Amino acid sequence: MSVLRLADQETVADLATLVTRARSVDPEGAIRLQALGHTLAAYVGVLPGAGVLAEGAVVGLRAMPLADPADVDVTVPLGAVADRLARPTPDGSLPLPPMTVAAAWAAIAPPRSGWERVGAVAADEVCAIAREGIRRVAEGTPAIAGGHAVGSLRARVWGEATPTTPPFPAGGAFAAYVLGFAPPGTDVEVFAHGRWTRLSAAGGHVLIR
Incomplete structure (x- = not known):
C-alpha cells in the first residue's frame, strides 16, 4: 500500500503536529507508521538510546484513526512526511514516502500487553x-x-x-x-x-x- 487515508482533517492536523514537534527535537529524525485495520500507530524517536538494542531510547507514540483499513509498517524520514502533510488533500490521503530509513529505536518493538x-x-x-x-x-x-x-x-x-x-x-x-x-x-x-x-x-x- 502506498497511501494511507486518515479519518478526517482533524487527524491530518494531529499527525502534522506530532511530526512538527518531533522535528523540533531531531530535524533529521524518522517516524514509524504502523497501520493495522482502522488504526495508525505513529512512533517518533525523541532520544535514540545507545548500542544495537537502543538502550535508553525514548519514543513517543500516538494512535490515530484511519478512514480505510490498512496493513502497513514502515519507518520513513520525518521531513518527507512533513512535506506531504504540508499539501493536505480533501480526503485525508497521505502518500507514503518511497524511501525508508533505519532507526535502532524503531527496530525494537515494545510489548503490546502485560503492562x-x-x-x-x-x-x-x-x-x-x-x-x-x-x-x-x-x-x-x-x-x-x-x-x-x-x-x-x-x-x-x-x-x-x-x-x-x-x-x-x-x-x-x-x-x-x-x-x-x-x-x-x-x-x-x-x-x-x-x-x-x-x-x-x-x-x-x-x-x-
Missing part, C-alpha cells in the same frame, strides 16, 4: 522536570563543546531517575513535554513491563527502554 500500572504523576510535575532538564543541558553545554560531550551530558541528564513517586527516567518527562502529550491539570500514568517503562498521558504514550 503493570505502578502509579501516576501530575502532568505539571512531569513538565517541570522536563524544563529543569532542558535548562541543565543548555547551561552545561559550552559553545565550543563537541558532539560527544553534548551527547554525554544529555544521556546523563535524561537518564537520571525522576524524584517522583513512582520514579522513571527523566527522558520520559522530556518526551511527554516536547511532544505536548501532558496538558496541564492532567495526570500521567506510569506502567512497567520488564526493562520497559510507559508513560500514558492525555495526548499519547511515551515508551522508555
Whole structure:
C-alpha cells in the first residue's frame, strides 16, 4: 500500500503536529507508521538510546484513526512526511514516502500487553522536570563543546531517575513535554513491563527502554 487515508482533517492536523514537534527535537529524525485495520500507530524517536538494542531510547507514540483499513509498517524520514502533510488533500490521503530509513529505536518493538500500572504523576510535575532538564543541558553545554560531550551530558541528564513517586527516567518527562502529550491539570500514568517503562498521558504514550 502506498497511501494511507486518515479519518478526517482533524487527524491530518494531529499527525502534522506530532511530526512538527518531533522535528523540533531531531530535524533529521524518522517516524514509524504502523497501520493495522482502522488504526495508525505513529512512533517518533525523541532520544535514540545507545548500542544495537537502543538502550535508553525514548519514543513517543500516538494512535490515530484511519478512514480505510490498512496493513502497513514502515519507518520513513520525518521531513518527507512533513512535506506531504504540508499539501493536505480533501480526503485525508497521505502518500507514503518511497524511501525508508533505519532507526535502532524503531527496530525494537515494545510489548503490546502485560503492562503493570505502578502509579501516576501530575502532568505539571512531569513538565517541570522536563524544563529543569532542558535548562541543565543548555547551561552545561559550552559553545565550543563537541558532539560527544553534548551527547554525554544529555544521556546523563535524561537518564537520571525522576524524584517522583513512582520514579522513571527523566527522558520520559522530556518526551511527554516536547511532544505536548501532558496538558496541564492532567495526570500521567506510569506502567512497567520488564526493562520497559510507559508513560500514558492525555495526548499519547511515551515508551522508555
